Structure formats: structure tokens, C-alpha cells
Amino acid sequence: MGVRLDWLAVRAGRRKALLDRLDLELAGEVSQEVGEGLVLATLPSGWLVLVGPHDDPAILPNIGPASEACGEGLGGQVVESVGYSRLQRYEAGRMLWSLASEASTGISERSGAPPPLPEDCATPFEAVLALSESLCGYRPGETSGLAWRRLVRRGAARPANGGGALLQRMRIELIPLLEDLGWSAPPVPKMADAGVITRELGDHRQTIWFEYASGRETYIRVHFESADAQDGESRGELGFVGAPRKEPLPVWKRFTWKRLAELSNYPPGPADPITAALDRAREEIQVADAYLRTGAPDRRIYVTQRWPQA
Numbered sequence: 001m002g003v004r005l006d007w008l009a010v011r012a013g014r015r016k017a018l019l020d021r022l023d024l025e026l027a028g029e030v031s032q033e034v035g036e037g038l039v040l041a042t043l044p045s046g047w048l049v050l051v052g053p054h055d056d057p058a059i060l061p062n063i064g065p066a067s068e069a070c071g072e073g074l075g076g077q078v079v080e081s082v083g084y085s086r087l088q089r090y091e092a093g094r095m096l097w098s099l100a101s102e103a104s105t106g107i108s109e110r111s112g113a114p115p116p117l118p119e120d121c122a123t124p125f126e127a128v129l130a131l132s133e134s135l136c137g138y139r140p141g142e143t144s145g146l147a148w149r150r151l152v153r154r155g156a157a158r159p160a161n162g163g164g165a166l167l168q169r170m171r172i173e174l175i176p177l178l179e180d181l182g183w184s185a186p187p188v189p190k191m192a193d194a195g196v197i198t199r200e201l202g203d204h205r206q207t208i209w210f211e212y213a214s215g216r217e218t219y220i221r222v223h224f225e226s227a228d229a230q231d232g233e234s235r236g237e238l239g240f241v242g243a244p245r246k247e248p249l250p251v252w253k254r255f256t257w258k259r260l261a262e263l264s265n266y267p268p269g270p271a272d273p274i275t276a277a278l279d280r281a282r283e284e285i286q287v288a289d290a291y292l293r294t295g296a297p298d299r300r301i302y303v304t305q306r307w308p309q310a
Contacts, residue, residue, distance in 0.1 A: 002080030003141040005034055006059040009049040012042050014070035018050070019151075021069035022062055028150040028215020029166045031192035033143050036213065038151040045137025047074075050151070054079060060088075068093035076132055078140040085128040087114070089135075101125050145190035150215045166214040166274050167191065173278055174210075174285065181289050183208065194225060204236075205229040206292050208285070211240075218273035220281040224288045239303040241284040 010018050019025060030036040038052040038059075052059050060075055067073035067090035077086040083103025089096045089112075097112030101124035107117075118134065121127040133139040147167060175185050178197060185197045191210045198207045204226045211221040227236030270276035284300070291301045 003034065004054045004079050004081065005051055005140055006054055006056055006075070006077050007049055007051045007138065007140065008059050008063050008066055008073055008075035009043075009047045009136045009138055010066055010070040010073050012046050012048045015040075015042075015048055017069040018048065018066055019154075021065055022050075022058060023154050024058075024151045025154045026149050027152040028213065028218070030148045030150050030213040030215075031211050033140075033146070033148060036148070036150055039148045040151055041143065041146040041148045043137040043146070047136040047138065049136070049138045051140075063088060063090050064093050064095065067091055074132065074136050074138075076128075076140075078129070080125075080141070083123065083125045085125050087128050087132050089114070099128060099131070101128050144193050150213070152216075166212060166218070166220075166277070169274060169278060170210065170212065170220065170281070174281060177282055177285060178208065181285070194223070200229055201226075201293065203229055204292075208288060210281070212277075214274060214277075218277050220277045220284075222281060222284040222288050224292060226292050233307070236307055237303050238305040239301060241287050241300050242302050244299040 024038065026040070030039055033039055033041070033051045038050065038056070040048065040050050042048050050059065054077060060077065063073050063075035066075075071092065073090045075088050075090075077084070079085075084101065086098070086100040086109075088098045095112065097114040098109060099107065099111075099114045099117075100109035102108040103123070103125060106124045115131060115135070117124070117127040118130040121130050129139050133142075170191050171189065174191075175189065175197075178185065182201070183197050183199045189196050191197075191212070194207050194209045196207070197209060198205065200206070205228075206224065206226045208222065208224050211223060213219055222241040223238075224240065225236065225238045228234050287298060287300050290296070291298055
């Protein structure tokens with residue numbers, strides 16, 4: 001399907017003005033820009049980007065109001081599967097220019113006086129995205145290492161702790177464990193990126209990274225890759241740690257009133273979901289580490305890709 005999202009960007013120092021104008025508040029951390037509703041990240045360029053699902057009413061219709069509150073604003077849409085990209089610039093509530101591309105027609109819309117498109121792009125679709133990157137530092141789908149925060153409508157139900165401590169606690173509590181197991185990491189590692197936390201074991205180069213979220217839902221998922229240290233494309237595998245695979249129940253146990261009661265009786269959530277997620281992550285790091293050292297089968301290990309294929 002490819003990337004499919006809407007976004008708007010303002011100067012990073014205007015975060016409070018942006019959230020006040022759009023009636024939003026921070027409500028947790030996530031590891032990626034898509035699939036999590038409305039999310040926010042600060043870019044190395046000094047801009048702040050708000051990202052959400054394609055055609056979300058909180059985004060494109062609010063570029064004008066956001067620019068009124070923040071002085072200036074950029075925004076756009078991307079539907080990669082059909083080669084559609086849009087970029088708009090506003091200042092003090094007024095649109096200065098707009099530009100859009102479609103795979104079938106090239107530049108399909110141009111109003112105002114947009115800057116020249118970069119010339120070293122293969123398609124108009126890519127040229128619009130490259131222009132966005134040159135203006136504010138944001139290119140949809142290429143956001144490795146950014147710290148994303150989940151947003152909700154102000155006053156919406158959310159955990160009392162706001163979920164804001166997850167990433168910091170992951171670095172404080174999980175990195176020492178990984179280092180004790182022989183992994184290396186930079187001083188402030190990007191926890192969601194492959195290739196940041198690494199080690200060499202025998203003739204393999206290995207990396208561990210994390211998918212995580214806090215707020216409405218709090219979890220940490222451990223991912224791993226192990227590949228030939230000399231030629232990573234020749235052999236390797238990719239996977240994650242999950243819940244143990246369950247043995248199939250005997251037929252006589254599958255359809256009973258007792259079994260239905262067991263399945264319907266959900267345990268209460270933990271009082272401190274971040275601590276619970278970290279405790280589970282510590283256990284799953286040990287599981288992943290043992291598998292990467294020995295290759296011994298484990299019902300909690302899920303290999304999603306192995307090369308070359310047997």
C-alpha cells in the first residue's frame with residue numbers, strides 16, 4: 001500500500017501555540033509516524049511536524065489556523081500507491097502557494113508562486129516530497145530516529161501518567177542490560193532503529209531494536225536481525241519476540257462452557273503499564289539474546305524472514 005498520510009509543520013518553538021489552536025495534548029510515545037492516529041515529532045531542522053491518517057480533518061483544514069497561531073506553516077498529503085503528493089505553504093492564515101502531483105498527469109495543480117522543484121528527482125511525486133524536505137526537513141516515510149509523541153483531543157481519557165516516560169526509561173533500564181549481554185549502543189540511542197544497538201558474534205553482525213507505544217496502549221516489542229558480518233545479503237534472518245505459541249487444545253476442550261468462561265475472563269490491566277512493559281521487555285531481550293547466540297528453538301521467537309530461502 002505504501003505511505004498514506006497527511007501532515008503539517010510549524011517552527012519547533014511554536015509547539016504550545018499549535019497544540020492550543022488545535023485543542024490537542026500529548027498523550028504518550030510511539031515508535032513510528034503511521035498507524036497511531038495523530039502524532040508529533042521535532043525535526044533536526046528546527047521544525048515540528050504533526051502527522052495523521054490521510055484525509056484526517058485535524059490536519060490539512062488546519063494549516064491556515066495553525067499558521068495564524070504560529071506565524072507560518074507547511075502541510076501536505078501523500079498517497080504513495082497512486083503517486084499522489086501535495087504541498088502547501090501558509091503565512092499568518094493566508095495560503096501563499098500550493099502544489100500537487102499525480103502519477104498519470106505529473107504536476108496536476110499549481111497555485112501562487114511555489115519554489116522551483118528539485119531537478120534531480122525521477123518523478124514529480126518525488127520532486128514534491130524533496131521540496132518539502134528542503135523547506136522544513138520532513139519527508140514522509142523517511143523519519144528514522146525521530147521521537148514521536150501521540151496526541152489526543154484535550155481532555156480525552158488517557159493514562160494519568162501521560163505515557164511520557166517510556167522512551168527515557170527504556171534507555172535508562174534496557175541499555176545496561178543489553179551492554180551486559182555484549183551489545184553496544186551510542187550514548188543516546190535511537191531505540192526504534194535497526195543498526196543502532198549492535199554486536200558481532202562469531203561471523204554474524206546482529207542488531208536489536210524496539211517497536212513501542214505508550215498512552216492509550218502501552219507495549220514494547222523486541223525485534224532482531226542477524227546477518228553475515230562480511231556479506232549481510234548472503235545469509236541472515238529477521239524476527240521478533242512475541243507471546244509463546246500455544247499447543248492446540250484437544251477437541252474435547254475446545255467447546256465447553258468452562259472454556260468459554262476462561263476466554264471471557266480478562267485479567268485487569270497493570271497499575272503501572274510502563275513498568276509492566278519494561279519488565280516484559282527485559283525478559284524478551286533475554287529470549288532474543290539466547291536465540292541469537294544458540295539458534296535453539298523457542299516458542300516465543302517468530303522469524304519473519306530468512307535468507308537465502310531453504
